[in-house]
Amino acid sequence: MAGRDLDERIENLPEEKREELEGRIEPFEQELEEELFDQHHSEIDNQITDDEAELSDFNVIVSGFLEQDGTDYTFIRTEPLIHEQDKNFDVLVAAPSKGVAVLVEIERTLLDRLPGKVSKFEGKMDVVKSNGADFDVDEYFERVISTQPDEIDYVLSSQHLAESDLQDAAAAEGLNFIAWLLGSHGNTCRVKDFIVKEDETAPFDGHADDDLRDYIETELASGVEKQDYVSFTYSSSKYLKLKHMSITLVNRFQRHSEDGSFTYKDWKQLFEADVDLYNYLEEEKQTLFKRYIKYAKEVGVIAVEESNGDVFENEYRVKSRATKDQEKLIDELMEKMARARMEEDFEEAVREKKEEVVTELEQDHATGGTTLFDFEEIDSEEEAADDD
Numbered sequence: 001m002a003g004r005d006l007d008e009r010i011e012n013l014p015e016e017k018r019e020e021l022e023g024r025i026e027p028f029e030q031e032l033e034e035e036l037f038d039q040h041h042s043e044i045d046n047q048i049t050d051d052e053a054e055l056s057d058f059n060v061i062v063s064g065f066l067e068q069d070g071t072d073y074t075f076i077r078t079e080p081l082i083h084e085q086d087k088n089f090d091v092l093v094a095a096p097s098k099g100v101a102v103l104v105e106i107e108r109t110l111l112d113r114l115p116g117k118v119s120k121f122e123g124k125m126d127v128v129k130s131n132g133a134d135f136d137v138d139e140y141f142e143r144v145i146s147t148q149p150d151e152i153d154y155v156l157s158s159q160h161l162a163e164s165d166l167q168d169a170a171a172a173e174g175l176n177f178i179a180w181l182l183g184s185h186g187n188t189c190r191v192k193d194f195i196v197k198e199d200e201t202a203p204f205d206g207h208a209d210d211d212l213r214d215y216i217e218t219e220l221a222s223g224v225e226k227q228d229y230v231s232f233t234y235s236s237s238k239y240l241k242l243k244h245m246s247i248t249l250v251n252r253f254q255r256h257s258e259d260g261s262f263t264y265k266d267w268k269q270l271f272e273a274d275v276d277l278y279n280y281l282e283e284e285k286q287t288l289f290k291r292y293i294k295y296a297k298e299v300g301v302i303a304v305e306e307s308n309g310d311v312f313e314n315e316y317r318v319k320s321r322a323t324k325d326q327e328k329l330i331d332e333l334m335e336k337m338a339r340a341r342m343e344e345d346f347e348e349a350v351r352e353k354k355e356e357v358v359t360e361l362e363q364d365h366a367t368g369g370t371t372l373f374d375f376e377e378i379d380s381e382e383e384a385a386d387d388d
Helices: 002-011 015-065 114-129 137-145 163-173 210-220 238-254 264-273 282-298 326-366 372-387
Strands: 074-078 091-095 100-106 151-158 177-185 188-196 302-306 315-318
Touching (some): 015 091, 015 100, 015 151, 015 177, 015 188, 015 326, 074 137, 100 114, 114 151, 151 188, 163 188, 238 264, 238 282, 238 315, 264 282, 282 302
Parallel strands (some): 100 151, 151 177
Antiparallel strands (some): 074 091, 091 100, 302 315
């Protein structure tokens, strides 16, 4: 309604006033577009950087347990129990043959706001212990690791922690748990474990399985090769997922073929071959795919090559003129995301500026171009004439 009213007001202006409006709005739009583009591009870039820093912690754990000799424990998946959005651990490690699961929560730092982080961690533990999720936790474990674990270890981890502070926080919460100190330097990563108890006499010995404790102390504490296995998780920002998925799809289907397209089946096979979708449930994969396609279409990154009436049956293609140059492709993706993100802010700011200028032009037209300043000048001239 407000937009139509503004359009009518502009239409009712004399032609010379409409030309003046256009002349004043055009440079404003150019300056605003550059300012908003830089702002939103920077914010998206910062979010992706934060996501990638978090994934570095994920990859310390994945590198320590994926296909490692000398242990029955293996990396199972990222973000188990994702259905319970607010009570979700970050990594699941398990030894199904031993009936042991390890749920790991990752914090960027445990050097600040520790009581709140420990309390949140306890809440996640309670959901699993009480089977209080929106779905059956036991059934979930059956689907993911083919057994209901007899023992579950709960681990709070970070690259930045102080053992004494954790002990104080555990005492305040009346909580027993395991802490992992994650380390990463160059191509090497390490994990060191601590037992955190509510008091010194609490009957808690850390990991349920001595073999896991021994593996951490003898192998992971010494260091293993770190690899960037995980490039996104279910809850990573849409910006990171669009960037990584689009680059991977182009490299696989379009780098050597201008006509390369993909379907959901292709997408799933591609990312299942990586670690990103390890042991994800089918409904989780479908949700990820639908969200990617929806956002990619909104920002002009994806085109439907062949519509078959179903998001999972359609054929898609990444829209890019830089399929053979990854740096240019990244620039294209970032620009499209930034321009789509800034659109609403741009339109609102331009509308407000037009409102301001149109009001001024209407007032100017109503007074015949005469302002209060003009009247003051006339009065001054008449007074000067009277003095003469």
